[in-house]
Amino acid sequence: xxxxxxxxxxxxxVEDVLKDHWNTYGRxxxxxxxxxxxxxxxxxxxxSQLQAFVDDQANIGKVFTSASGKSFKVSKxxxxxxxxxxxxxxxxNQVSKNKIKRxxxxxxxxxxxxxxxx
Numbered sequence: 311x312x313x314x315x316x317x318x319x320x321x322x323x324v325e326d327v328l329k330d331h332w333n334t335y336g337r338x339x340x341x342x343x344x345x346x347x348x349x350x351x352x353x354x355x356x357x358s359q360l361q362a363f364v365d366d367q368a369n370i371g372k373v374f375t376s377a378s379g380k381s382f383k384v385s386k387x388x389x390x391x392x393x394x395x396x397x398x399x400x401x402x403n404q405v406s407k408n409k410i411k412r413x414x415x416x417x418x419x420x421x422x423x424x425x426x427x428x
Contacts (some may be wrong), residue, residue: 364389 313324322328345353363369364387375381391402 363387397425 316327317324322330369384371383371385373381373383384398389402391400395402
């Protein structure tokens with residue numbers, strides 16, 4: 311239903327909507343990997359290292375080169391925090407966002423899971 315509303319409002323084909331999106335934001339995709347029943351310590355260590363990367367402003371502008379020889383420049387790194395409009399609670403450090411020049415961004419989601427809930 312959401313896509314039908316977008317198409318109706320924009321009066322464009324799916325192809326045109328996608329091309330406009332890609333023109334503005336670049337080609338992107340979403341992938342999700344859920345890891346359950348993992349030991350917390352290695353996961354917490356990885357997120358701490360990622361937080362240290364985000365906190366170090368010297369990383370902005372830094373260029374990394376992949377094994378295939380392509381170079382990528384960090385243009386922004388920050389953390390998302392959510393302020394609830396109903397109860398005014400604030401949830402911090404839920405998502406580490408890292409923006410690479412020429413690409414929209416990549417994110418790491420940090421969440422506390424409990425397999426007993428499912």
